[in-house]
Amino acid sequence: MSRTHWAAITAVVLALLFAGAATVSSAGGRGDDSAASGTPTADSADAGFARDMSVHHQQAVEMSFVVRDRTKDEEVRRLAYDIANTQANQRGMMLGWLDLWGLPKVEADREPMDWMASGAHGSHGGHQAADGSLMPGMATRADLERLGRASGKQAEIEYLRLMIVHHNGGISMAKGCVELCTVDTEKALAQGMVDAQQSEVRLMVDLLRKRGAEPLA
Template sequence: MTRTQWAAVTAVVLALLFAGAATVASAGPGKAAGDTTAAPAADSADAGFARDMSVHHQQAVEMSFIVRDRTKDEEVRRLAYDIANTQANQRGMMLGWLDMWGLPKVAPGVEPMAWMGMPSHGSGHSGALMPGMATAAELDRLRAATGRQAEILYLRLMTEHHKGGVHMARGCVDACRPGVERDLAQGMVDAQESEILLMADLLKARGATP
């Protein structure tokens, strides 16, 4: 099995696994599988991760749809589809948990990454960009690119995006309470690290570096 096929299979398996876990969790409002505690507080790591990673995932979905229309290369289009599909599903789970917990999806005045006890960078969501997020100018460049140029730019941007996502997911693994959300975060770490390796191979095949 090629690395491309392995990453695709891994992404689908993880999406199905955590979709099932989320269904079990929804049977008890505010409770994760095996977790009998009340819903997390609005300023908890659990809520902060769900809010921030939902925004982070949304940009990955957006970039993936952009490159799908800017290249005919099947390898890159397949990877983009896998990323868009997996992260859209995961985003739906996290937003669903916030609804289940009775917590807002947006926390006005709260900077991204506050739940990790660290500052964010740049300007964007809530006045700051989370790690790995592409800027508006970088997204414009991706929209304007075509063919190999679009492929290389997408792979570079998504590599950085995944590195930021892995950093955030590890923060949840360390700080979120035991249950399906922390398990989902660990799954994100595993899958995105695998995709980072895959994208390095795809960049190398195109004579480029991350």
């Protein structure tokens, strides 16, 4: 495994450990005075990021399991496992925060990404992308169908291309939380996502080029 990949995994593990410990601490110290504790509201950036990034992460997990079944290449399978495991754990943490805050995990009447509308990264706020995806970087149904039909080297290329775009979208969202979220543990996790996913993007670009392909424009 490359030094870059180890750095990505280390950054995520540290973020998860810090955020998990701090969450337990804050939950234990809240007592009965939740109103005075600064608990996020349903329309806050903290809640919006937790909801939307949980959906975003779920697709990354699904794509990673697809490619593990479509190739025997150990390098790509190992990367896919790492992404699936990391993002499933982070998703569980964010959904746990929503439970802790007493907030819904899904709000049907709220546009995805509307929490980013007030920040510097707000160009995605409340708008569906032109390609039909709900959030920055998310694969469309056609993308997922193409990945599901591919095998071997072509499946590796499809996965790496889609995941680079997916990570870049996730990085934009995580930077939005770093800017707009108010819960320190969540901001720390978001910054960990930025650092780790930027490192993984560099790794995936290298893996693509080893296969004679380039990232999508």
